[in-house]
Amino acid sequence: MAEKLRAVPCVKCPMRRLPIFKPNTAEEIAFIERLRIEQVGVPAGASIVREGQVKPPLYSLFAGWAFRYKTLTDGRRQILNFLLPGDLIGFQAHMLGDAAHGVDALTDVVLCHHARDKIWTLYKNYPELAFDVTWLTAHEEGVIDDALVSVGRRSALESVAMLLIHLYKRAHALGLTEGNELDLPVSQQHMADALGLSLVHTNKTLRRLQKLGLFKLDRQRFTLLNRGAMERLADYFEKPLDARPLL
């Protein structure tokens, strides 16, 4: 299910050119290059890390979309968050032992597979990078905090608006938008599972928002029509994202 690829050298990593990512020194980049074992491709829909997998590999997402989730034994699924290029996969599990959550690919995906046993070297010899790892972990926690507020305290209408504006902003920072449009590889079932709603109610809520003229969503093509109204409805006003580290 996973396919080895010819890897792009880290120095030439196109993501590093995006202003959203913090620059690294040449030496740091050289270390990151050594940290990486290989690049692998995973097709849309496939599993990247399974729930409960022991000592899962360490990845960072190079291209494509994925999501983290947990399921209850009777099958109910909660999507914890969506992963976009630059996000780490499996670090939480690396720290704690095994994977408390699963990760699936939403689109075809390219991963940088990192050497678990070099992480300790990273902490010992590259404190700046160690700091970056903590930063990313803390940042991820902040994203989930927001998700928890949505699921717990926002109405369905507000949650859906929140999710869409949030994904739009993240994708925009990565240069994945064209004008106010975006390819959103997220089905209504995924949105429902991320928001703790039923599929049907999610659908009806999406239609209601579109009837209000806030956005258009047709065959995974998302067009943001009234950003201000979206932000007000979601009660979500974020300062422009800070530059974030990239491993």
Next chain:
Amino acid sequence: MAEKLRAVPCVKCPMRRLPIFKPNTAEEIAFIERLRIEQVGVPAGASIVREGQVKPPLYSLFAGWAFRYKTLTDGRRQILNFLLPGDLIGFQAHMLGDAAHGVDALTDVVLCHHARDKIWTLYKNYPELAFDVTWLTAHEEGVIDDALVSVGRRSALESVAMLLIHLYKRAHALGLTEGNELDLPVSQQHMADALGLSLVHTNKTLRRLQKLGLFKLDRQRFTLLNRGAMERLADYFEKPLDARPLL
């Protein structure tokens, strides 16, 4: 609102004797001692960190209970999680700039106030401790993941069971239980805000669970009566907690 205290030396920290905490070398403990500026007391109900506070102080919780929360502009509040002794406060904010969430004391609380500007020294000279900070951040993220599953996909009955068994286990690991009893300084309003439920519905759900004989809760005194049933209802079976780092 915050009162300076005569500090307990870290080497004599009573928490370090608990098996739940990972031992540290003498040198590490000495550094942690230097990291700490002072111990401060905060009374029950007071604010420890305000939402949006810029560069909030760095604390670890030495004694008492607290909680993290976010509010929407119209006042709806979501409690993100509860904090018990050994938990860090304000690290996420330290990494990201300012506090995305507030922290309030549930009981009278004692905090170790750490020097923000020595964190970098920690990363540079004590990679093991840096690793520990990341571990704690990742662990916290895992706790919130679980909360998100509750709020999103569990029924009110299941969520309440989950919250109570979860707090019971954490308190137990810290030696805060007596037999199967525990002082639970959490009002029904707090539970409601943690679970995304209304106060009234939380109350009714609590009564229902008690009628089922799962536990007793009277004036903040919680007695666990049927642990197996609680775990099954909550669909929550956790391996005994791993030893965790202590700063």
Next chain:
DNA sequence: TCCTCTATTTGTCATTTGACATAGCGCGGG
């Protein structure tokens, strides 16, 4: 092209949860 499969859409009805009103209870202050 037709067929099949999956995702989306819509309607109807059931259930869960929330809102409001009100009462009881226990604790601390005068």
Next chain:
DNA sequence: CCCGCGCTATGTCAAATGACAAATAGAGGA
């Protein structure tokens, strides 16, 4: 000792959301 206040408890009704059923619409394969 009484009073006031915050937390808990309970009943009734309303609103939000879920469950089920069924139709439609695209997407990809034979």
